[in-house]
Amino acid sequence: MKKILSKDGSPRQTIEILKKYAFVFQKRFGQNFLIDPRVLDKIMAAAEIGPDDLVLEIGPGIGTLTQHLACAAGRVIAVEIDRALIPILEETLRDLPNTRIINDDILKVDVEKLVQEEGQGRPVKIVANLPYYITTPILMDLLEKRIPVDSMTVMVQKEVAQRMCAGPGSKDYGALSLAVQYHSEPTIAANVPPNCFMPRPKVGSTVVRLKVYDEAPVDPIDEHLMFRIIRASFNQRRKTLANGLKNSPELTFEKDEIQDALERCGFSSNVRGEDLSLSQFAQLSDIFAKK
Numbered sequence: 001m002k003k004i005l006s007k008d009g010s011p012r013q014t015i016e017i018l019k020k021y022a023f024v025f026q027k028r029f030g031q032n033f034l035i036d037p038r039v040l041d042k043i044m045a046a047a048e049i050g051p052d053d054l055v056l057e058i059g060p061g062i063g064t065l066t067q068h069l070a071c072a073a074g075r076v077i078a079v080e081i082d083r084a085l086i087p088i089l090e091e092t093l094r095d096l097p098n099t100r101i102i103n104d105d106i107l108k109v110d111v112e113k114l115v116q117e118e119g120q121g122r123p124v125k126i127v128a129n130l131p132y133y134i135t136t137p138i139l140m141d142l143l144e145k146r147i148p149v150d151s152m153t154v155m156v157q158k159e160v161a162q163r164m165c166a167g168p169g170s171k172d173y174g175a176l177s178l179a180v181q182y183h184s185e186p187t188i189a190a191n192v193p194p195n196c197f198m199p200r201p202k203v204g205s206t207v208v209r210l211k212v213y214d215e216a217p218v219d220p221i222d223e224h225l226m227f228r229i230i231r232a233s234f235n236q237r238r239k240t241l242a243n244g245l246k247n248s249p250e251l252t253f254e255k256d257e258i259q260d261a262l263e264r265c266g267f268s269s270n271v272r273g274e275d276l277s278l279s280q281f282a283q284l285s286d287i288f289a290k291k
């Protein structure tokens with residue numbers, strides 16, 4: 001049986017440790033620390049961590065969530081950019097030998113190599129209260145590299161979570177929804193108000209769980225072309241899909257070619273990108289790929 005937590009992530013304990021180390025919050029690192037134990041429980045319930053699991057935590061802060069993860073998992077690697085937090089983490093994780101702290105920028109870490117070294121082929125579970133200024137680059141980088149990831153349970157800005165989960169016809173539906181849904185099945189685990197953090201963010205937050213697919217739900221001939229078409233379709237949201245494709249700097253299709261492809265898919269000439277599902281984008285992209 002593992003040790004009971006000495007730090008439960010309550011506001012009092014967080015203030016105590018921050019004072020002890022004279023810690024100064026860095027806005028540029030998106031530092032909003034969780035101070036509500038009920039939210040920690042919700043993240044843990046959504047992440048479904050077991051004793052055989054390898055967990056990667058991005059941005060452990062003072063180690064509040066890390067402690068919970070280390071009590072449930074086999075091994076936890078925590079990557080923190082802010083050097084000032086390292087001595088704090090060394091204290092809060094002192095009694096949890098299955099943790100490893102890495103002081104680095106997650107975007108510069110070779111995650112594939114790290115997971116291979118630590119997991120010996122086991123897929124990793126990613127859990128994070130993400131710094132909001134780089135949520136999308138972090139998630140897209142991890143999804144697109146095809147690292148063996150089982151799931152990602154992440155706290156993100158509420159609007160970003162809505163965009164990740166949105167379907168055709170919704171105002172939130174766009175390139176991010178399609179990229180996330182190509183790689184994973186997203187579900188919303190909890191909405192979290194600003195008063196659960198220190199300092200309070202200006203926006204609401206949401207915990208989303210992305211269950212990463214072994215195989216994508218569609219199999220386009222040219223994945224990169226499909227995503228160029230998707231980006232072009234949402235670049236000019238108010239325009240028709242045909243105009244979006246014609247005006248894209250990433251594509252060189254002629255007007256007739258576009259009309260012909262839309263007709264062959266059975267779409268009307270004034271269809272918009274936001275009306276198309278992922279499989280319809282794959283269908284359209286395959287027509288161009290075969291040309």
Ligand code: SAM
Nearest residue numbers: 029032033034059060061080081105106129131
């Ligand atoms: N996990 C802690 C919690 O829930 O209380 C802190 C979450 S806070 C929203 C984001 C954390 O990510 C901060 O500790 C911040 O220093 C760290 N961070 C910001 N940018 C980072 C990056 N590029 N790589 C690694 N950590 C980063």
